[in-house]
Amino acid sequence: MRKLGIYVHIPFCVRRCRYCAFYSNEVGDRSTPDVAKFEREYILSQVEKIRKYAAIYGREREVDSIFIGGGTPSILPPEMIGYLLARVRENFRVTEDAEISLESNPGTLSQEKLDAYLEMGVNRLSIGIQSLDPAVLDMLGRIHSPEDGIRSFQMARSAGFQNVNIDLMFGIPGQRYGSWLDTLTGILDLNPEHISFYSLQLEEGTPFFDNYRNGKVPKIDTDLDRVMYHEAIREMREAGYEHYEISNAARPGFRCRHNQKYWRFQEYLGIGANASSFIAGARFTEEPDSEYHLNSFMDDASEYVFTGLRMMEGISRKAFAETFGRGFWDVFGDRRDSLREYFDQGLLIEDGDILRLSEEGIDCSNEVMAVFV
Numbered sequence: 001m002r003k004l005g006i007y008v009h010i011p012f013c014v015r016r017c018r019y020c021a022f023y024s025n026e027v028g029d030r031s032t033p034d035v036a037k038f039e040r041e042y043i044l045s046q047v048e049k050i051r052k053y054a055a056i057y058g059r060e061r062e063v064d065s066i067f068i069g070g071g072t073p074s075i076l077p078p079e080m081i082g083y084l085l086a087r088v089r090e091n092f093r094v095t096e097d098a099e100i101s102l103e104s105n106p107g108t109l110s111q112e113k114l115d116a117y118l119e120m121g122v123n124r125l126s127i128g129i130q131s132l133d134p135a136v137l138d139m140l141g142r143i144h145s146p147e148d149g150i151r152s153f154q155m156a157r158s159a160g161f162q163n164v165n166i167d168l169m170f171g172i173p174g175q176r177y178g179s180w181l182d183t184l185t186g187i188l189d190l191n192p193e194h195i196s197f198y199s200l201q202l203e204e205g206t207p208f209f210d211n212y213r214n215g216k217v218p219k220i221d222t223d224l225d226r227v228m229y230h231e232a233i234r235e236m237r238e239a240g241y242e243h244y245e246i247s248n249a250a251r252p253g254f255r256c257r258h259n260q261k262y263w264r265f266q267e268y269l270g271i272g273a274n275a276s277s278f279i280a281g282a283r284f285t286e287e288p289d290s291e292y293h294l295n296s297f298m299d300d301a302s303e304y305v306f307t308g309l310r311m312m313e314g315i316s317r318k319a320f321a322e323t324f325g326r327g328f329w330d331v332f333g334d335r336r337d338s339l340r341e342y343f344d345q346g347l348l349i350e351d352g353d354i355l356r357l358s359e360e361g362i363d364c365s366n367e368v369m370a371v372f373v
């Protein structure tokens with residue numbers, strides 16, 4: 001039976017972080033009846049979609065990963081998360097060993113919530129700690145302190161979570177190298193099973209982008225950003241983690257099953273505002289207003305390359321041909337000249353059936369990927 005991943009987007013946050021371009025609504029402390037009603041109605045409308053999709057796709061597939069992301073899913077009362085999971089289980093066949101992940105913000109977690117998540121079957125918790133430097137968290141506009149982050153991790157362990165991811169950010173304006181090293185040391189001391197580490201992306205339309213343009217925040221030191229990145233990989237490897245994707249490392253056996261579906265172009269269903277799906281050969285994105293946008297063949301083929309090249313093991317040309325019914329170089333042959341310099345410098349490697357970035361190639365991954373657009 002075919003395997004399917006399900007993503008459910010929860011578009012609510014206490015406060016928008018300054019750098020964030022994800023689709024999410026700021027709902028403050030949620031104490032008003034209006035907010036609670038808005039959230040309840042949103043969840044109920046997603047349940048309708050779960051039923052509809054299950055009738056179309058559920059018969060031939062079993063769900064081996066569920067990812068509740070956002071936004072801030074941990075802002076919701078745990079009963080709402082439990083209700084969502086129960087409806088997924090009721091409508092889809094969910095495998096016994098399914099990976100069930102929930103994203104959380106340390107500013108919204110409590111021991112009771114964590115106990116309840118584990119009880120309802122969440123078996124992988126992702127905590128957006130981002131940094132252990134208060135100045136960095138302040139710059140990013142996060143709602144929590146470094147201590148909140150560490151306490152959240154410890155509460156997750158007391159609840160019994162044995163698979164925890166920590167999200168980190170680096171390359172932040174004004175961030176010192178020492179601040180990043182201290183964060184890495186503090187996080188590695190916690191010994192999580194998985195670490196995601198992203199350099200700050202300046203996204204148009206965010207307060208951070210505007211402040212940066214207006215010179216209100218210090219310039220990002222791109223050389224330092226790369227030094228921070230490679231040092232993180234070095235320290236994580238030394239601590240026994242496998243660096244398996246550009247921005248992700250895991251202890252053996254703890255790679256994120258759900259995210260690998262995106263990078264490997266396996267089937268997933270995205271439910272909720274702005275969520276994307278790839279299923280039955282079609283790729284589509286749900287708009288916030290619930291209209292659907294269907295991708296073209298070239299959109300899909302390009303996406304396959306960007307996501308596949310993010311994996312350290314790269315992409316298989318044979319798998320590409322099986323997915324798209326056309327050879328890789330038949331589709332992208334006209335890009336060979338533009339790629340030549342990357343091949344010549346050993347940044348992009350074609351090794352038999354496999355096309356992959358070398359470790360040095362990661363630093364120019366955006367340029368390489370842009371050739372495939």
Ligand code: SF4
Nearest residue numbers: 013016017020070071
């Ligand atoms: S908590 Fe996450 S989703 Fe919400 S605004 Fe901050 S970064 Fe964006």
